[in-house]
Amino acid sequence: MSGICRILGMGPGDPELLTLKAVRLLSQADRVAWFAACGRPGHARVIADAHIPASAEELRFDYPFTTGVPVEDPRYLLEMGAFYDDCAQRLGEALDCGEQVALLCEGDPFLYGSAMYLFDRLSPKHRCEIVPGISGMSGCWSAAHLPMVHGDDVLSVLPATLDEDSLAAWLSKGDAHVIMKLGRNFTKVQSALRRAGRHDKAVYVERGTQSGQVCLPLGQAPEKAPYFSMILVPGRRRAR
Incomplete structure (x- = not known):
């Protein structure tokens, strides 16, 4: 059988x-x-x-x-x-x-x-x-009403478990970014975003599509991020 x-x-x-x-x-x-x-x-x-x-x-x-x-x-x-x-x-x-x-x-x-x-x-x-x-990321950017990529934008998906230097380097490349696995890495990720000049455009989404959903500019995010949370950095920086 x-x-x-x-x-x-x-x-x-x-x-x-x-x-x-x-x-x-x-x-x-x-x-x-x-x-x-x-x-x-x-x-x-x-x-x-x-x-x-x-x-x-x-x-x-x-x-x-x-x-x-x-x-x-x-x-x-x-x-x-x-x-x-x-x-x-x-x-x-x-x-x-x-x-x-x-x-x-x-x-x-x-x-x-x-x-x-x-x-x-x-x-x-x-x-x-x-x-x-x-995917969780698709659910989150839809919940946040956040168009992510258009035209020839490049999207990267980054695990927050990377070291800060690697995160900052990746965030300096490409156009749009999804950062997953926040948790204890939340502070490190925010520092990397600042170094890459992408913090001001970033959006924090917690429990996207679930009850208790939270969508905020990253600067207004809570101090701690639970497991079901991620950071979205939209592209769309060129003419369209």
């Missing part, structure tokens, strides 16, 4: 932004899996709540840590690798039994999504299908 793993993009947060295809395939699942931080409900699971069939077995994957261990720490790759190996093994056992597995991923699965690490492990031996989702 051969099952199939369908990795479903859940979109940026608003359940109405789920695709029809994701909803249809989710309704057919024998097993539904998702990632979550310990003690949290799991954002992708919350988005999908109304569409998970009552007959489906649910499988929750709790991260061993989220921001507690920096990426450069040798433990990070070791422990996260073991975590993804275990998750893939558990899904692989279900697929070997012929199950249809839905793996939920917030935003788009292949844009900083944890699901891609299971895809890497499962796809050599099992059938996988990817259903794209509206």
Whole structure:
């Protein structure tokens, strides 16, 4: 028997932004899996709540840590690798039994999504299908009514985990920028934006498309940024 793993993009947060295809395939699942931080409900699971069939077995994957261990720490790759190996093994056992597995991923699965690490492990031996989702950045710039690129503008997507010099260098290039993974990096990112001369045009978006959404000029942003937040720097600086 051969099952199939369908990795479903859940979109940026608003359940109405789920695709029809994701909803249809989710309704057919024998097993539904998702990632979550310990003690949290799991954002992708919350988005999908109304569409998970009552007959489906649910499988929750709790991260061993989220921001507690920096990426450069040798433990990070070791422990996260073991975590993804275990998750893939558990899904692989279900697929070997012929199950249809839905793996939920917030935003788009292949844009900083944890699901891609299971895809890497499962796809050599099992059938996988990817259903794209509206990305978090798309949800945020739409929520902020902020046109980002036009004509031949260049857009860069930057993880805030880069060091300040690298951030400032990237922000000095290109036209439009999306900065993700703020959290503890928020102050560093603002400093890099000032160095690159882009701070005044930057927009802070928190929980875009979700309840409690906040969209503000960066200069008016709160002192701390939660996980679901990002900074947008629009392009459109040339004639159009």
